[in-house]
Amino acid sequence: MSEQSALQIRNVSKVFELGGGKSVQAVQDISFEVEQNSICVLLGPSGCGKSTVLRMMAGLETPSDGDIVIGGRTVDGPGQDRGMVFQAYTSFDWMSVRKNVEFGMKINGVPAAARAERAERFINLVGLGKFADVYPSQLSGGMRQRVAIARTLANDPEVLLMDEPFGALDAETRWLMQELMVNVAEQTNTTMVIVTHDLEEAIFLADKIVFLSSHPGRLKEEIKPAFKKGERIADKEKVVKLDGYGDLEAHLMRLMREEGRGTS
Amino acid sequence: MERGFGSDVLISISRVLGAFAMACAVAVPLGVMMGAFPSVEAIFAPFVSAWRYLPAPSFIPILLMWFGTGEAPKLALLFIGVIFFLITLIMDHTKNVRQELVETALTLGASRATVVMKVVFPAVLPDIVVAMRQMLAMAWTYLVIAEIVASTTGIGAMMMRARRFLKTDEILSGIIVIGVLGLLFDLLFAMLHRWAFPYLRKN
Numbered sequence: 321m322s323e324q325s326a327l328q329i330r331n332v333s334k335v336f337e338l339g340g341g342k343s344v345q346a347v348q349d350i351s352f353e354v355e356q357n358s359i360c361v362l363l364g365p366s367g368c369g370k371s372t373v374l375r376m377m378a379g380l381e382t383p384s385d386g387d388i389v390i391g392g393r394t395v396d397g398p399g400q401d402r403g404m405v406f407q408a409y410t411s412f413d414w415m416s417v418r419k420n421v422e423f424g425m426k427i428n429g430v431p432a433a434a435r436a437e438r439a440e441r442f443i444n445l446v447g448l449g450k451f452a453d454v455y456p457s458q459l460s461g462g463m464r465q466r467v468a469i470a471r472t473l474a475n476d477p478e479v480l481l482m483d484e485p486f487g488a489l490d491a492e493t494r495w496l497m498q499e500l501m502v503n504v505a506e507q508t509n510t511t512m513v514i515v516t517h518d519l520e521e522a523i524f525l526a527d528k529i530v531f532l533s534s535h536p537g538r539l540k541e542e543i544k545p546a547f548k549k550g551e552r553i554a555d556k557e558k559v560v561k562l563d564g565y566g567d568l569e570a571h572l573m574r575l576m577r578e579e580g581r582g583t584s
Numbered sequence: 585m586e587r588g589f590g591s592d593v594l595i596s597i598s599r600v601l602g603a604f605a606m607a608c609a610v611a612v613p614l615g616v617m618m619g620a621f622p623s624v625e626a627i628f629a630p631f632v633s634a635w636r637y638l639p640a641p642s643f644i645p646i647l648l649m650w651f652g653t654g655e656a657p658k659l660a661l662l663f664i665g666v667i668f669f670l671i672t673l674i675m676d677h678t679k680n681v682r683q684e685l686v687e688t689a690l691t692l693g694a695s696r697a698t699v700v701m702k703v704v705f706p707a708v709l710p711d712i713v714v715a716m717r718q719m720l721a722m723a724w725t726y727l728v729i730a731e732i733v734a735s736t737t738g739i740g741a742m743m744m745r746a747r748r749f750l751k752t753d754e755i756l757s758g759i760i761v762i763g764v765l766g767l768l769f770d771l772l773f774a775m776l777h778r779w780a781f782p783y784l785r786k787n
């Protein structure tokens with residue numbers, strides 16, 4: 321293994337205390353690594369702990385056991401080095417798109433000129449150049465999600481964490497966004513961890529798929545989509561037509577079905 | 585008795601605005617802090633909740649005893665009549681700020697203090713202005729009570745004087761003036777809301 325890992329998840333477990341002496345084990349003894357500049361997709365049936373794992377990476381939850389290491393440091397609370405994009409709408413409504421994208425840089429003390437330049441670059445990257453000075457409330461759902469992505473990327477995180485970022489979007493916008501993410505990964509060399517339960521999305525985006533089994537969430541399988549031959553292809557049509565795509569999709573479906581059973 | 589109607593109106597307006605401004609100056613920061621930090625809420629909540637159930641006018645005798653007959657007891661009545669509701673409203677609105685916004689800011693590298701100042705506060709501000717608008721109406725109610733019971737000046741006192749001389753027309757005009765003023769301030773708040781929060785406009 322010549323690739324360096326950006327993120328290491330080491331024997332991580334998470335138990336939520338529900339009060340009244342009850343507790344839920346969301347995640348049990350999970351270990352895997354996310355290579356530098358790669359796209360890692362967390363896949364698994366609903367309730368298997370994908371969000372929990374991602375939130376622990378972000379520092380928004382603390383592992384009950386084990387630890388998460390980024391660039392040699394153990395994660396201890398949220399920080400600028402791990403940007404997060406949520407499924408829900410998170411634009412700061414009182415700021416223009418531009419101000420939204422500048423927000424992270426501003427609180428981290430990036431000088432105004434550098435801030436403006438970087439904001440411009442990332443607003444253009446996500447294709448919102450014409451909308452830089454409007455309020456988020458004037459944008460569609462897909463455009464707002466692009467604002468959130470630009471805002472996170474402009475803050476220059478080492479790792480971009482995304483929790484079902486396109487879950488609320490219609491099918492067309494969804495695959496446009498997926499293609500956008502592949503392009504962004506190529507252009508910015510950002511390491512990404514993306515949670516989804518959409519098999520197509522997982523196969524299209526992933527350099528590696530980490531499949532979690534449910535109740536409690538355990539690592540079921542790590543899959544590298546070998547049919548892509550280590551290439552990133554930002555064209556969904558092409559990927560779907562590649563030899564091996566169907567086999568992988570069938571394999572993931574089988575895993576989903578096995579794991580989904582009994583959890584409704 | 586020679587003093588004009590106009591000066592009574594001005595006195596009433598200045599009492600409402602003065603007391604209301606003081607109440608807001610305390611309630612806004614305290615309400616936001618209580619909504620943002622459970623530890624702050626734990627300290628102040630029992631006190632604030634208890635006060636809300638005490639009718640403010642029941643304090644008139646003691647306020648008169650402590651503060652004499654000047655402006656202080658009237659301002660104090662308005663202040664205590666409004667502030668505890670205002671704190672509670674602002675605290676509840678602050679708690680309703682979506683957690684995702686807070687977490688987004690944290691993952692962008694914001695400190696807790698920055699999150700409260702730059703995200704939570706601007707996010708609740710429109711609701712704070714709405715709460716103020718609602719409570720200002722209540723402040724007018726307490727003003728009239730204070731002026732009827734314990735004042736020689738202001739619209740309420742003017743109406744009590746008129747009653748002694750059976751001047752029904754003056755009493756009625758007092759009521760109308762209070763109504764018009766209430767409406768006017770409500771309108772001003774609505775305009776402030778529109779002007780300050782253009783991003784909430786549906787176009």
Ligand SMILES: Nc1ncnc2c1ncn2[C@@H]1O[C@H](COP(=O)(O)OP(=O)(O)OP(=O)(O)O)[C@@H](O)[C@H]1O
Nearest residue numbers: 336344345346365366367368369370371372373517
């Ligand atoms: N804050 C919390 N308190 C208590 N239990 C929680 C909490 N967060 C998650 N859980 C539990 O942990 C388990 C995993 O939840 P999680 O949200 O990580 O799943 P998920 O894989 O993201 O599901 P989905 O695909 O539906 O989003 C679930 O059983 C859930 O009820």
Ligand SMILES: [Mg+2]
Nearest residue numbers: 370371372483
């Ligand atoms: Mg989830």
